[in-house]
Amino acid sequence: MIESLMSLMGGFATALTPMNLLFCLAGVSMGMFVGVLPGLGPVAGTALLIPMTYGMEPVTAIIMLAGIFYGAMYGGTITSVLINTPGEGASVITCIDGYQMARQGRAGQALGVAAIGSFVGGVVAIVCLTFLGPAIADIALGFGPPEFFSLMMFGLLLVVGLMGKSVVKGLIAAVLGVLLSEIGIDSGSGMDRFLFGQIELLDGIDFVVLAMGLFGISEILLNMEDVSKVAVPARVEKMIPPREEWKPTLSAIARGTGIGMVLGLIPGSSASIASLISYSVEKKVAKDPSRFGHGAIEGVAGPETANNAYSGAALIPLFTLGIPSSPTVAILLGAFIMHGLNPGPLLYQSDPDFIWGVTASMFIGNLLLLIMNLPMANLWAKVALVPYKLLYPIILIVCMIGIYSVGRSLFDVGLLIFFGVIGYLMKKLEVPAAALILAFILGENLEYTMIQTVSMSDAGMLLLFQRPVSCVITILCIIALVISLYTAIKQRRDQLGDE
């Protein structure tokens, strides 16, 4: 514990250098920006800025990109409360009571408790990362290929099971993701695979191209069907709630922190699920549940805390095991790899300056966000008024220039457009793109650990059942798959019954 504290102090020395501080501010501001703007979520926002980090030191780049991730959670609240338009998925639930509070002239209080709750949730999650991270990494140091293979499979299956409506479509997306990751030179044999006559595919598909296409371009194409109308934001005054509301608010914040923390550790869950569960819990424990939907302050405090606690906690499996739990974290993992870092238990030993620098920067980032949100909420609300018709061409051209700068290849820009169309079709067909990107990023490691597992003994893949940790995780994988399939079959039967 003392060791973690000392390391964190060292991290502050890294995070507080003028350059890192500047990029932390840039990251959280960008996060606020993508959170406030409807139609540009944190996944697309993070993917969009990755090309800009090429020339940066890895620690500076990840400080900025992580800032976008947790900053977006703060930003999404403002438009949910003021104009009833969630900037990102996790803030949808805040619209219910937040907007009602705004209509009652309590917009300031809604934003105030949301900002304080977000700060508490975010900071508690980072404290846990500080103290739990090294402990989990120590345990994971004893893991071999079978354990990592089963862990990655578990993460993927949970994503497939929890995201999207159909297990079959989720599995199709995941399998396609791994297949796409196999395009290019195979690192094990040195053989090129699936080039389809295109020499440009020799280096494989760049994950930024895939992420930006599937999440950025597709989102714009989707918005083009019907460009949303912009509403006028409510006025923000008096941000502290009356004294009698402090107790229920603080309790909601405490519960939201717990819910967000636990869900952040589970791959496949999302900040939206954390907010939704927190809202249901608040409604259940409330003395008068009928207030919910009509401006209950706990309905804002709980979910907003939960989604920020989630985003901090979601970094724990990334830093310690190298396993992303959500699409945005998967993009962060891609950025780690791009900057030559290998997330996982060894990172704490091989690159402590990096890991503690990023952790410390998140404390600073959350503080910056609290300042940005309490006195400057009105200013951010104005950002939502930037007309989409002015904004989307700029996003498109930044995407294309960004992709060109990755590999200096027009082929990549063409691929970006192609994956943009694929992402659009996937959304229309309700195939979860998140499962595809997660599988794509884990694909190479999945194959590598599979080959190593098979070569380790004569038992082949049965080795997974002969080692205690991998055996437990593999059984969990099977349970996750069976439950997902059972739920899908049951839903179909219920549908048939209804008909």
Add this chain to the structure above:
Amino acid sequence: MDKKKISIISSIVVIAIAVMFLVYSLQYSFVGIIGPGPGVMPFCLSLILLVLSVSYLITALRGKDSIGSMPDKKGLFSILMILVYMAIYVVLLKPLGSVLAGIVFLFLLYRNSYRWYTALGISAIVSVFLFVVFRVLLEVNLPVNALGF
């Protein structure tokens, strides 16, 4: 086109992708230096994909697949135009240089929303700004024309 037809077509496309990967994976060795060769994983995956896509096709044929609402003609036209403009940008980027290609691309998108001179002004300002940010500040080697921009 109705939703059932769209589901059936998309499941057939996935079957075609699975078959394509399956055929390609047979070209690679199944035995490697330390264990399974480069063909094993792709072969298994494309086989799984084939099974999944056939299951998808069966669901689609039964009319039980759930998909989102499709765009109307106007929405579809807007999407197609954006894709065409993006393709034009890719074609023009090298011969015209990034600033001029950017102006053309942005002008095509802005011209329906703003008066032509406002659209041209915004396009020029944004293109030059992005050129400065990427080429000068981030030192990205963007394509330039004979005049250097």
